[in-house]
Amino acid sequence: MAALKERVDKLEEALMRLVYIQQKTEIELQEFKKEMQDFKREMKDFKDEMKAFKDEMLDFKEWSKKNIESLNQQWGNLANRLGTLVEDIFAPSIGQAIEKYFGVFPDVIDTKKLVRKEGKSLEIDILALCEKEKVAYVVEVKANPDRKEYIDDFLKKLKEIPSFLPYLEGYVLQGIYAGLNMKEETVKLLTRKKLYAMVFRGDILEIVNFEDVRK
Structure with missing residues (x-):
């Protein structure tokens, strides 16, 4: 059990x-x-x-x-x-501006002049010719003028113009670098390069380094 x-x-x-x-x-x-x-x-x-x-x-x-x-x-x-900066702002007044600063009104004013030669091309924003004085005012207009490479390109363009426009032989080429506004250091650089600095103030075009370049 x-x-x-x-x-x-x-x-x-x-x-x-x-x-x-x-x-x-x-x-x-x-x-x-x-x-x-x-x-x-x-x-x-x-x-x-x-x-x-x-x-x-x-x-x-x-x-x-x-x-x-x-x-x-x-x-x-x-x-x-x-x-349209060239056509709307600078071109209409460039003659008066040149007359104001240089004492002569251009005989010919060309805008957006494009020249092609031997497969290369060159464009001039504004070309103002004073035929009697044999002076060609070459105006480069930039929306952003403070970029140094633009100034270098403009100087190169001035050297190339005679080969593209042989009829300017004997002319003095005067470079004018233009923008709505530009920094003081840009103006100083242009002065050292013997280029006029043009800006738009109010409703007129002014060359802000005219006296410095003329010296």
Whole structure:
């Protein structure tokens, strides 16, 4: 009997352990299911966020494309406006400015003069000729005149003009570098290079280093 009771006790203990393990397993399974459900919800939220992000990126790309097109158009319009500095501001008054400072009114005033020769080209913004005095005023107009390389290019152009325009042989070429405004150091550089610095003040053209260059 004692042996039978011991076996029954062991069997009950084994059954209790089995029940405990089963309950523990069920609890763990429930927790796992809950975690999986939470994970699925998180994944769904993540997918929704990714979709929203993709939609935002598409909207941003579309917005960027439109704005870039608009910006390019604005730059184009600005370039066109800057390109009319010669025709709209400097050319109409250049004769009076030359007469004011040099005492003679040009006989010929050409604007945007383009010359091609032997595969090369040369463009002069304004060319004002005083034929009797044999002086050619070469005006270079820049929207951003403070760039030193523009001045170097202008000096090079002045040296090339006689080969492109042989009829100017015997003329004194006088360089005038022009802009709506320019920095003091730019004016000083032009003075050292013996170039006149012309700016637009109010409604008139002024050569701001006239006396310094004449000296």
